Amino acid sequence: MTNPDNILISAEAYVTDFINRTFSDIHSYHNLEHTYHVYTQADRLAVEAGVSDKEKELLLLAALFHDTGYAQDPYDHENLSADIADDFLQSISYPQQEINTIRQTILATKMGWSGSDILGRLLSDADLSGLASEDYAAHAEKLRKEKNIIFGMNASKKKWRKENLLFLREHSYKTDVGRSFYGPAKLKNLQQLELTEQTRKAKKEPKLLTIGSSKSAQTQLKTSLRNHIDLSAIADNKANIMLSLNAIVITVGLPIMFGMVSDNKWIIIPNLILALSAVVSMILATLSTRPAHMKGKTTIEDINSKKSNLFFFGNFHAMNFNEYEAGMKRVVGSNEILDNSITRDLFFLGKSLGKKFNYLRWCYSVFMWGLICTVVSFIIVAYFF
Numbered sequence: 343m344t345n346p347d348n349i350l351i352s353a354e355a356y357v358t359d360f361i362n363r364t365f366s367d368i369h370s371y372h373n374l375e376h377t378y379h380v381y382t383q384a385d386r387l388a389v390e391a392g393v394s395d396k397e398k399e400l401l402l403l404a405a406l407f408h409d410t411g412y413a414q415d416p417y418d419h420e421n422l423s424a425d426i427a428d429d430f431l432q433s434i435s436y437p438q439q440e441i442n443t444i445r446q447t448i449l450a451t452k453m454g455w456s457g458s459d460i461l462g463r464l465l466s467d468a469d470l471s472g473l474a475s476e477d478y479a480a481h482a483e484k485l486r487k488e489k490n491i492i493f494g495m496n497a498s499k500k501k502w503r504k505e506n507l508l509f510l511r512e513h514s515y516k517t518d519v520g521r522s523f524y525g526p527a528k529l530k531n532l533q534q535l536e537l538t539e540q541t542r543k544a545k546k547e548p549k550l551l552t553i554g555s556s557k558s559a560q561t562q563l564k565t566s567l568r569n570h571i572d573l574s575a576i577a578d579n580k581a582n583i584m585l586s587l588n589a590i591v592i593t594v595g596l597p598i599m600f601g602m603v604s605d606n607k608w609i610i611i612p613n614l615i616l617a618l619s620a621v622v623s624m625i626l627a628t629l630s631t632r633p634a635h636m637k638g639k640t641t642i643e644d645i646n647s648k649k650s651n652l653f654f655f656g657n658f659h660a661m662n663f664n665e666y667e668a669g670m671k672r673v674v675g676s677n678e679i680l681d682n683s684i685t686r687d688l689f690f691l692g693k694s695l696g697k698k699f700n701y702l703r704w705c706y707s708v709f710m711w712g713l714i715c716t717v718v719s720f721i722i723v724a725y726f727f
Contacts, residue, residue, distance in 0.1 A: 349399065349403070349434070349436070350399065350402055350403065350406075352434065353403055353406050353407070353430065353431075354381075354406055356430055357377065357406045357407060357410060358374060360410055360426070361373065361374045361377065361410065361413075362374065364410075364413045364414065365412075365413045366413070368488065368491045368492065369412070369413060369488060370484040370485075370487050370488045371481065371484040371485040371488045372409050372412045372413075372416075372488065376409065376472075377405075377406065377408075377409055377410075379471070379472070380405045380408065380409075380465075380468045380469050380471070381402060381405040381406055381468075383467075383468040383471040384401050384402055384404075384405040384464060384465055384468040385398070385402060385405075386468075386523070387464045387467060387468055387517070387519050387520060387523070388401050388402070388464060390519040390522075390523070391460070391464060391517065391519050393460065393461070393464075396440075397460075397461060400440060400443050400444050400447065400461060401447060401461045401464055401465060403427065403431070403444050404427070404444045404447035404448045404461065404465055405465055405468060406427075407423050407424070407426060407427035407430070407444070407448060408420070408423055408448045408451050408465065408469065409423060409451075410422075410423045410426045410427070411423035411424075411425070411426055416492050416493070420448055420449050420451055420452045421449070423448050424444075424445040424448045424449060427441070427444055427445065427448060428441055428444075428445060431444065443461065446459060446461075446462060447459070447461045447462050447465050448465070449462070450462025450463065450465055450466050451465060451466055451469045460517075463516035463517045463520075464517055464519075464520070466516050467515045467516055467517050467519075467520030467523075467524065468520075470513065470515070470524075471520075471523070471524050473510060473513065473524065473528045473531065474523070474524035474525075474526075474527035474528040474531065475527070475531075476527075478531040479531075479535075482502070482506055483499075486499070486502045500542075503535065503538070503539060504539075506535060507532070507535055507536065507539060510528065510531065510532040510535065511532065513528075515528075563684065563688065566688055567687075567688060567691070570688070570691045570692060570695055571691075573695055573699075574691075574694070574695055574698065577630060577631075577695065577698040577699055577702055578630075578631055578698075580702055580706075581627040581628075581630045581631045581698075581701075581702060581705070582627075582631075584623055584624070584626075584627040584702075584705050584706070584709060585624055585627045585628065587709075588620040588621075588623045588624045588627070588709070589624070591616065591620045592617070592620050592621070592624070595616070611719050611723055612716045612717075612719045612720040612723065615712060615715045615716045615719055616712060616713075616716040618712065619708055619709060619711070619712020619713070619715070619716070620709075620712065622708045622712070623705050623706075623708050623709040623712065626701050626702070626704050626705035626708060627701070627702070627705045629701045630697075630698045630699075630701035630702050630705065631698070634694065636655075636659065637660065638658065638659040638660030638661070639658070639660045639661050640658055640661065640669055642668070642669060642672060645669055645672050645673060645679060646672070646679075650686075651683045651686040651687050651690070653683055653684070653687050654687060654690075
């Protein structure tokens, strides 16, 4: 009967020498360190699972040889590793039936294997016990570098991180002892990887700039407000011109013109047209400069619902100081509400300006056509009368 300790010692010496001879520095993950790690974890799982001494021996031999073929054929290294184990074990006259079991156990480390053999499931769990390692990130990076060189993957850290996330989410250990030993730690690594991914995404997402944090927005806002105020002054000046001009027409021109009606009744029509156009022009000019109705009071509810702007006097002139101070603290205490208040100020200033210029346009149009009609009617009635 063979001594299992001697067999394992001989196999370990053989595998160590074999890996040192055939593997190189490019094998940053699949190397002697990984082999010893899987061997140790397989021993641990075998004890906990309560397998027989012979089954434990077969499992540990499979763990020692499971990656020996990786350097020669990384695409199908499981079969080559099984062949290497077969050759060594036959050389020491190991029973062929047990060699066949070791072969099947090594083949269980293939990705996607789903057999029911207890030794295969134990070795599969030991092989992927690194997913629960405290140094999981470092091991994953070593595997990325190795695959990039050997397979020419050129996988970026970002792509590799996503692949690792997908693998961790889909993977499950095949034995109860594997799930018990490695499940919680693997879940912790998955959560840490998800948190890292979320953090990186958050950093890459463009921050929503506010007016307070954007110099360009502040400059544009100041320019727009200044332009609106200048245009409002221009509109008021134009309205004053029309008011003054039409006032002169009504108070000076029309009395003189109507004084001539008794001698020349035919000029009453041009006079009426001129009078009507002057009055309508004055009304429109007055409407363009008439202040809007202002309630002068704003509640906290109005501020929270962004329905008011405390920077405009028309919204607070009827409030007492304490009410205004409380409302202003609420406004400046929230970037969102502050931005809304500034935006509302510019928006409604523009709305008011648009109304002013609409009235002025009608005012000038009425005055222009009133003069034209007055002159035309004067010529007509003069010709006929």
